[in-house]
Amino acid sequence: MTRPATGTRRGLALLPALRIEDETDLDNAATTLRFRAGGYGRAVARTVAGAVAIFGDNALTHGSASEVGVVTTVAFDPDASALQVVSTDLGPHIVEPKEAERYLLSVRQHAIAAHSNFAHLVEAGTRRGLSVVLTLASSSGRVRWSPDGVSSITTEFVPGFTQALTISVR
Numbered sequence: 001m002t003r004p005a006t007g008t009r010r011g012l013a014l015l016p017a018l019r020i021e022d023e024t025d026l027d028n029a030a031t032t033l034r035f036r037a038g039g040y041g042r043a044v045a046r047t048v049a050g051a052v053a054i055f056g057d058n059a060l061t062h063g064s065a066s067e068v069g070v071v072t073t074v075a076f077d078p079d080a081s082a083l084q085v086v087s088t089d090l091g092p093h094i095v096e097p098k099e100a101e102r103y104l105l106s107v108r109q110h111a112i113a114a115h116s117n118f119a120h121l122v123e124a125g126t127r128r129g130l131s132v133v134l135t136l137a138s139s140s141g142r143v144r145w146s147p148d149g150v151s152s153i154t155t156e157f158v159p160g161f162t163q164a165l166t167i168s169v170r
Helices: 023-040 042-062 097-113 117-127
Strands: 012-020 070-077 082-089 132-146 149-168
Touching: 012 023, 012 042, 023 042, 023 070, 042 070, 042 082, 042 117, 042 149, 097 117, 097 132, 097 149, 117 132, 117 149
Parallel strands: none
Antiparallel strands: 012 070, 070 082, 082 149, 132 149
16 A cells, blocks of 8 residues: 655655765665655655665765765656656766766666666666666766666766666656
């Protein structure tokens, strides 16, 4: 049984921007979100909680030098009828801007080859019957990855590494 989803007519922060400092914070956030996202259905709730856990673990592992740690937020976008999970760190320079797009495409290729958690997010969302898009951003590179394929661009520079999962709830 699902609860009525609150915030479906206006934006709703299921998790306001939260600094995740360690594995305990990460576990608490994922557990809380599995409950809070429950009104959107079990598949969505599991996918949201999984994304928070995967993004947080990745950022804690690779962005440990970030001055702000890992900042994560989850919100409902009523205009897009979608939940978005975003996690970012402001770790030191990861890649040169001119190499960023190629670097992020290699991260995607490595994730597929290694059956990593990034690859799991897209596959699990699809297996659960959800429409999902995984976006990775670092330096000037952006990669969007969905079951329909991958696209990449080079754009303006942003520091750190950002991971986002958009889940359509139509």
